[in-house]
Amino acid sequence: MSRPARGTRAVHQELPPALRDAVDDFAEHLSRVRNRSAHTVRAYVTDLVSLLDHAVRMGCVDLAELDLSVLRSWLARQRTTGAARTSLARRAASARAFSAWAHRAGLLPADVGATLASPRAHRELPSVLRxxxxxxxxxxxxxxxxxxxxxxxxxxxxxxxxxxxxxxxxxxxxxxxxxxxxxxxxxxxxxxxxxxxxxxxxxxxxxxxxxxxxxxxxxxxxxxxxxxxxxxxxxxxxxxxxxxxxxxxxxxxxxxxxxxxxxxxxxxxxxxxxxxxxxxxxxxxxxxxxxxxxxxxxxxxxxxxxxxxxxxxxxxxxxxxxxxxxxxxxxxxxxxxxxxxxxxxxxxxx
The missing domain is CATH 1.10.443.10 (Intergrase catalytic core)
Known part of the structure; x- marks a missing residue:
């Protein structure tokens, strides 16, 4: 199994080995190929672990079983637990990024997150000095x-x-x-x-x-x-x-x-x-x-x-x-x- 990219924590030990490998490989892709910061990689990995943990609870033991209904169910659960619109938008973006990568890597038969909708994040006007x-x-x-x-x-x-x-x-x-x-x-x-x-x-x-x-x-x-x-x-x-x-x-x-x-x-x-x-x-x-x-x-x-x-x-x-x-x-x-x-x-x- 490849090592997690630098800046990520081992927050996915409860996942099945194949899913842990996918998380580590995705983190490596974000860090080395996409040149994302350690902070961004940690945020994406945290969202992905939450998604895959939800998928396992729904009976998905293989990554190929991940589909749009699981993604929607995960976001709906986040909404019912009080996640803010900005958090939901970010988590949906994480899911779409992982789905696209997993499809290109041959881990998913289709890019199931391509049509995943997310609430538009409410953007407050920033305060500025005179x-x-x-x-x-x-x-x-x-x-x-x-x-x-x-x-x-x-x-x-x-x-x-x-x-x-x-x-x-x-x-x-x-x-x-x-x-x-x-x-x-x-x-x-x-x-x-x-x-x-x-x-x-x-x-x-x-x-x-x-x-x-x-x-x-x-x-x-x-x-x-x-x-x-x-x-x-x-x-x-x-x-x-x-x-x-x-x-x-x-x-x-x-x-x-x-x-x-x-x-x-x-x-x-x-x-x-x-x-x-x-x-x-x-x-x-x-x-x-x-x-x-x-x-x-x-x-x-x-x-x-x-x-x-x-x-x-x-x-x-x-x-x-x-x-x-x-x-x-x-x-x-x-x-x-x-x-x-x-x-x-x-x-x-x-």
Whole structure:
């Protein structure tokens, strides 16, 4: 039996051996052929194990016995147990992907999931910051102490607790390694916030940037998005200034043996972790008195401001790395809703 793809858990041990093999082979296909992330592979495998467990309970001991009625029964059971529409839509997509793969692999006589319908997922309009709020957020590291994330270990091995907003500011003038690191961290935080808002990249894409991915002459960054797709995204002058400061005065302080070519570094010298990056964004938003904000919220904000400024929808799709224009069109609804809200507030006969 082939090994499960990296990033999946052995959640299918109760299935018959032939079905376990199918799960492992499908996970391997997603990981190595489709180049899906470990998170996506885990989600698909979890859905598939649930489906096959349901099929076994219905008497399907061989994969070739899987048919459309079993798939529909599985989704109906999910619905009765309270699964949300978004979850049902994702699970139906997992079932269709597995059915198509199993048919091509000769494990199913037909692609039984091709006609499987699923409820349309309800898409809530994302919340976005105003332009002045976004500016206040990206400038926060220049006027606030570093946000609390974790214990800060300087490259020398010393330990220092990160300052909290409103608390004492670390002394960056002592000439010690601790003071130097405390001076470098705000520069890192500033360039992180500037890049997220300037480019609208995903947090995983920002943390995955290498120094060589930045083209300073053309002011563009090379981004590797979902499925390993590469795209070039421009950024503006403020982000360029933040990059220059970070690369000349910040990164050399935090860089160490674990840094490699990573553009953004954690306090211990390794590549900045997306979880820490989320804490940075949320912490500065809270310390600035802004609405609760995440890196994805900054992505929504960047896209909405681009469209409100007159950018073409196709151009925004390319910048965000959306494979489908439908994913980008939600931002047109955000802009319309913001316009309606302003109209209702300002017009005397609204």
């Amino acid at each position: 332009a002045d709020q976004a500016a206040a957020l990206v400038e926060a590291p220049t006027r606030l102490p570093p946000v609390p994330t974790s214990t800060l270990k300087t490259p020398s091995g010393a330990t220092q607790i990160r300052a909290t907003p409103g608390g004492p500011t670390p002394d960056a003038t002592t000439g010690t390694a601790e003071g130097a690191a405390a001076e470098a961290v705000p520069l890192r935080d500033r360039v992180l916030l500037e890049l997220l808002y300037a480019t609208g990249v995903r947090i995983s894409e920002a943390c995955g940037l290498d120094v060589g991915d930045v083209d300073h002459g053309r002011r563009v960054i090379r981004v590797f998005g979902k499925g390993g797709r590469e795209r070039s995204v421009p950024y503006g002058v403020p982000a360029q200034r933040a990059l220059d400061d970070w690369l000349s005065r910040g990164r050399p302080i935090l860089a160490g043996a674990r840094s490699g070519d990573a553009l953004l570094l954690g306090a211990r010298g390794g590549r900045l972790n997306p979880t820490t990056a989320r804490q940075i964004v949320g912490g500065y938003a809270e310390a600035s008195g802004l609405p609760r904000t995440s890196p994805h919220g900054l992505r929504h904000t960047a896209a909405t401001h681009l469209l409100e400024g007159g950018a073409d929808l196709r151009a925004v799709q390319e910048l965000l790395g959306h494979s489908s224009l439908a994913s980008t069109q939600i931002y047109t609804h955000v802009s319309v809703e913001r316009l309606r809200a302003a109209y209702r507030q300002a017009h005397p006969r609204a």
